Amino acid sequence: MNNWKQLNQGIKNSDRIVLSTHMNPDGDGLGSAVAMHSYISNLGVDCRIIQISNFPDQYSFLNDRNIIETYDLTIHDSWLAEVDLALIFDIGAYNRLGPLGDRLFSNKTKVINIDHHPKLNDERFYEHYINIEAAATGEMVYDFLQENQINMNEVIAKGIYTAVMTDTGSFRHNNTNQKSHKIAMDCLAYDIDNSKIYQSIYENKSVAQISLLAKVIDNLRFDLDGKVASFIISKNMINDSGITPDEVDGFTDFVRSINRVEVAIMVCENELEKCRINFRSKGKYTINNIAKEFGGGGHKFAAGATVEGKTDIVLQKILDKTFFEIDQQNKAQI
Numbered sequence: 001m002n003n004w005k006q007l008n009q010g011i012k013n014s015d016r017i018v019l020s021t022h023m024n025p026d027g028d029g030l031g032s033a034v035a036m037h038s039y040i041s042n043l044g045v046d047c048r049i050i051q052i053s054n055f056p057d058q059y060s061f062l063n064d065r066n067i068i069e070t071y072d073l074t075i076h077d078s079w080l081a082e083v084d085l086a087l088i089f090d091i092g093a094y095n096r097l098g099p100l101g102d103r104l105f106s107n108k109t110k111v112i113n114i115d116h117h118p119k120l121n122d123e124r125f126y127e128h129y130i131n132i133e134a135a136a137t138g139e140m141v142y143d144f145l146q147e148n149q150i151n152m153n154e155v156i157a158k159g160i161y162t163a164v165m166t167d168t169g170s171f172r173h174n175n176t177n178q179k180s181h182k183i184a185m186d187c188l189a190y191d192i193d194n195s196k197i198y199q200s201i202y203e204n205k206s207v208a209q210i211s212l213l214a215k216v217i218d219n220l221r222f223d224l225d226g227k228v229a230s231f232i233i234s235k236n237m238i239n240d241s242g243i244t245p246d247e248v249d250g251f252t253d254f255v256r257s258i259n260r261v262e263v264a265i266m267v268c269e270n271e272l273e274k275c276r277i278n279f280r281s282k283g284k285y286t287i288n289n290i291a292k293e294f295g296g297g298g299h300k301f302a303a304g305a306t307v308e309g310k311t312d313i314v315l316q317k318i319l320d321k322t323f324f325e326i327d328q329q330n331k332a333q334i
Helices: 004-012 027-042 059-061 073-080 094-107 137-147 154-167 178-188 194-202 207-218 235-242 251-256 289-295 309-331
Strands: 016-021 046-051 068-070 085-089 111-113 127-130 221-223 228-233 263-271 275-283 302-308
Touching: 004 085, 004 137, 016 027, 016 094, 027 046, 027 068, 027 085, 027 137, 027 154, 027 251, 046 073, 059 154, 059 194, 073 094, 094 111, 111 137, 127 309, 137 154, 137 178, 154 178, 154 194, 207 228, 207 235, 207 251, 207 263, 228 309, 251 263, 251 275, 263 309, 275 289, 275 309, 289 302, 289 309, 302 309
Parallel strands: 016 046, 016 085, 046 068, 085 111, 111 127, 228 263
Antiparallel strands: 221 228, 263 275, 275 302
């Protein structure tokens, strides 16, 4: 059971707080940070949201007050040196903080992990607030507010709604439950425009993204009678398309939606011989244990990792492990 009153006291005892989330941020990490930023700022605490990746345009509605900054050591390091507390949302692994995480560790900042991924045995975290049963980290922010009898406002409601909506796949994934809908109802009471939020996130694809997705579909690999679908996106494909690497994040979800596909896998070459892996499952097979084998992690049905090597060799290693895991899980179900 998370002691949200203790966390709230720690926040109130701090003079300067930084909020952040993982590289290539999503709606859960950003929405959670925006909601908490509104509360902390209203306390009069010096608080900033600093993340390490290019800000994704589809979440611009969360940043209409320009409160989300991208880490720049020349701008932020002197400010970070005086930070009392760092609250990190939806991180999955400390390394996903990149150079910001290195700076916080070297500064000996108290870094608190607020997450619905499994607890990490990493000494760089000062403390953990974990709930693997939560549909989203935004649900945990909601719990923090409820436990401390803190009222929401429109900004908080927008952040929490975005977090829960995106991590439940617009309330379609099997992590959706009564509480997910209860949180959404509470947020909608603050007159947030849920239709606009949905359109900004899911109906905002560029022609370049769709063109690249078409190439991906043309080159899909199917294995195990169509249960596993995989694809490679090379750095040349990214460069030729004119999009950024984070703009391919939804591709794995699209491939998972294909009839008979149970597991979808993306191998995206971010740098020369360094690949980002995305795993998605419809729910029959758990895949976060596969990601762990390659130094990553995540949820049972949505996970990721970063693996060094050539794309085709990396994909085959991933597939070999995936086939083995599926076989083991099939046997366990007999």
